[in-house]
Amino acid sequence: MTVTQLGAELALATEVAARAGELLVDRLGRVESIRHKSPKDVVTEVDHLSERLILDALREAFPDDGFLAEESGLAAGRNDRVWVIDPLDGTINYANGIPIFCVAIGLVVAGVPAVGVVHDPIRGETFRATLGGPATLDGRPIRASTKTELSDFVIALTIDGDRVSERLAAIRDAIRVTRRLGSSALALAYVGAGRFDAFAQTHGLSAWDVGAAGLVAQRAGAIVTDAAGGPWFDLDRGTRTFGIVAAPPAHHARLLELVRPT
Numbered sequence: 001m002t003v004t005q006l007g008a009e010l011a012l013a014t015e016v017a018a019r020a021g022e023l024l025v026d027r028l029g030r031v032e033s034i035r036h037k038s039p040k041d042v043v044t045e046v047d048h049l050s051e052r053l054i055l056d057a058l059r060e061a062f063p064d065d066g067f068l069a070e071e072s073g074l075a076a077g078r079n080d081r082v083w084v085i086d087p088l089d090g091t092i093n094y095a096n097g098i099p100i101f102c103v104a105i106g107l108v109v110a111g112v113p114a115v116g117v118v119h120d121p122i123r124g125e126t127f128r129a130t131l132g133g134p135a136t137l138d139g140r141p142i143r144a145s146t147k148t149e150l151s152d153f154v155i156a157l158t159i160d161g162d163r164v165s166e167r168l169a170a171i172r173d174a175i176r177v178t179r180r181l182g183s184s185a186l187a188l189a190y191v192g193a194g195r196f197d198a199f200a201q202t203h204g205l206s207a208w209d210v211g212a213a214g215l216v217a218q219r220a221g222a223i224v225t226d227a228a229g230g231p232w233f234d235l236d237r238g239t240r241t242f243g244i245v246a247a248p249p250a251h252h253a254r255l256l257e258l259v260r261p262t
Contacts, residue, residue, distance in 0.1 A: 021121025050087035084211035090183030106211030116212030188213035192220035
């Protein structure tokens with residue numbers, strides 16, 4: 001698949017993400033309903049409004065496609081194409097008035113991420129990628145970090161499992177510093193732009209979190225895998241959570257070794 005073949009999908013995803021972003025900015029600080037989806041996660045009425053806007057636009061243009069959206073789940077299509085949609089990644093930030101969140105829209109074709117758009121409406125930035133094309137930020141090509149020393153790395157890090165304290169200590173000894181944005185899709189897209197040198201999260205991610213942003217990081221030159229070193233995207237996981245490690249080729253194996261439990 002080439003950029004030309006996916007041009008209509010990329011253009012529409014970009015336009016719709018921008019429109020959803022306008023809605024998010026307009027409603028920021030005016031959230032009326034916050035509901036707990038789990039003890040640690042929330043959803044607002046703005047998540048649902050944004051998702052409806054995105055789904056309506058994509059369904060009108062591509063009525064035969066399937067959809068996997070964070071709030072409404074899976075709607076099967078009549079072909080091998082599935083849009084994966086996070087209408088508001090960073091909802092906890094958003095509900096608390098913290099201006100770090102994004103809209104993420106990806107298209108998966110025959111199980112492979114083929115289009116990815118991550119839009120940050122606060123900064124007016126749009127990260128994009130296609131399977132056959134480059135990763136870009138506002139139309140300009142971007143590349144993952146080229147730092148030569150792991151000790152210089154700034155990474156987005158979230159880990160769980162066995163020996164967390166010991167693993168955190170080892171990671172922090174090996175790198176410069178860790179950061180957490182509160183938006184996994186935005187942090188993963190930042191790997192594509194070299195703002196984060198790497199991204200590592202061992203749990204809690206779903207297809208809609210990574211479908212778009214993982215493609216951006218990959219097409220920008222990062223190695224992207226799941227937290228066990230396997231394929232980073234599997235639509236069959238559905239809503240089951242998993243982890244992601246994204247890093248420059250020279251450092252991915254070492255970071256994966258530090259992150260995962262032995």
